Amino acid sequence: MTNQFEHLSQQLEQHQYIADADLVTTLSLMDSLQRPLLIEGEAGVGKTEIAKVLSEVYDCPLIRLQCYEGLDASTSVYEWNYSHQLLSIKMMEDAGSSYQQKESNIFNEEFLLERPLLKAIRQPTSPVLLIDEIDRTDEAFEAFLLELLSDFQITIPELGTIKASSIPKVILTSNGTRELSDALRRRCLYHYMEYPSYEKELRIIHTRLPEIQDKLAIQIATFLQQLRDVELRKQPGVAETLDWAAALMGQGITELTASDFVIQSSKSCLLKTQDDVTRLNNAEMTQLINNVS
């Protein structure tokens, strides 16, 4: 089993995703137990990215459902193609079909529009199904998901129950904007993703930006660790770190100094709210940069 974990870890790294041992274990269990995985954590720690990378690792399609308030079955599971159904009824009027014939004609696969969840369970090979930001949906949709997550089946009243032809690898992400129900949690494996440690962030920078100078990478990783200690409304995530590192490299900067460009780029790449920009003025940003240079 240890070999299995190591192998998955290497595969993730080959696809430029640096995962901790506990995440690798959880991903491996998700695959072997065929259970959905709920990943919680702050925005920008790599929750969505793991689904994308997994689809590359397993060489399977990624089907994504972006959640939002008001999301319902017609947007996430299936919808009937009403326009075509109406046209079809009109065309059948002259054919003298019985009511039963008409009904069976219009409620069939031809008029069924697949949405992400239905599409996911009808794939011939297991896809990765990403249900992103589940905490944005309302409780009714969360309850609706329970059937899919426990039995991998979906019930369409007109067609009956559709069972998964292959069990999708389901990843649900949540930013914790509201509490999820115990019923949903119980059906999933769980992983909480923290901001990366200094060592991990340094590895991520080197993996994603292989041309970066060692000294600059170390300074950026150190700076980000310091910045996350400052009480900000929106802490910078890994994506912000990489954006900033790329911006600095693009300007040919090999060492972090408190120049105008470094300060301005750090603000525009790392701080995402007006509160945070106000909280960290130029002098404080200069001080933080000087600490690592």
Added chain:
Amino acid sequence: MVATQPTSRLIGFVHFLRDTGFNIGVREILDVLTSLGSDALTDKKQTKNILRSLSCHSRLEWQQFDRLFDFYWLPAMDTGQPSNVDISDLPQLPSNKITGFSGSSHEAPDLIKDMSGNTAVGAGKQNTFSKADFRFLRNHKAMHEIERLAEQLALKLNRRLSYQYVIKPHGSKIDIRQTIRRNLSHGGQPLKLFYRNRRKKPIHLVILHDVSHSMTWNNPLLFRFARGLIRAFKTSEAFAFHTQLFNVTKFYREPSIEKMRRQLEERNHLWMGGTCIAESIHEFNTKHASTTLNSKTVLIIISDGFDTNEPEQLADELKFIKQTAKKIIWLNPMLGREGYNPNKGSMQLALPYIDKHAPAHSLDSLKKAVRYIADECR
């Protein structure tokens, strides 16, 4: 079948976690045994990772797992000596203590004491929660659940107010009646489809939330309720007060409850000393009213009405607000309780300026409050 020693130790650990408040069922136990298989306990790190993945279902459990694991396993794995890991200061988990804002309790799980001291258990938990007075909730699970429901209730108000429909050429639900009606010019042929969409009207709420010491018992739930309102209505604002007034909108909007609590506590915005309602509202009127109040504003005061200022002063300040705001709703956790008389003291003089003086001592009363607020916002 007799369990082998590693297996029985594993099951013992799962029971230990369950006793500590983890939500672990038979399925998790089977998954643990299946996943560990013959590797059980040979690789400590791996065993730990597998056990954590299978037994944790929330962030709190995730954060506590390491210490609980070390507490249970380290003596056996490493030295054979009793563990020196201290778990007494772990954050509160469901079966141990209340994790709400108001303090802690060592009451047994699933018990809710009602006003007469009786207990209600098991079936009909939802109803019991609904009627239970916030002061008498002594159990973490009940507390946690009711806090969640209070916030959900506030968030639902947003949906309740957006149940007005508008017909558009795009959307998710076809309005058959409008489709037929609007296609009459085509001889009734449904050439164009029309959809029914929810209309969202911006609602402006301002909350003045009493966080003085006298409100301590009520605040875990009312905090979540106020926070739900602020998060549901993007243009709304919240102010907390005890002897001073603070703008707490950005804290209430904070997605993480833990972070919100920490930030409020760090700034001494919680449960401080006495209550100066009139002075706090005066501060609101002089510093914030001009920018936050308008003719569409519904002002919600969450307070027990115990004021150390002169009763006339409170009436004057409310009169000032009444000139600008659309409605004033006072949610009072004392109102639904025996022995409270609103017709004396500050409240007596304040009542003429309040459009709705409503109880807020239980989930049921908050449900009714949502209805009042919805009616006033229309």
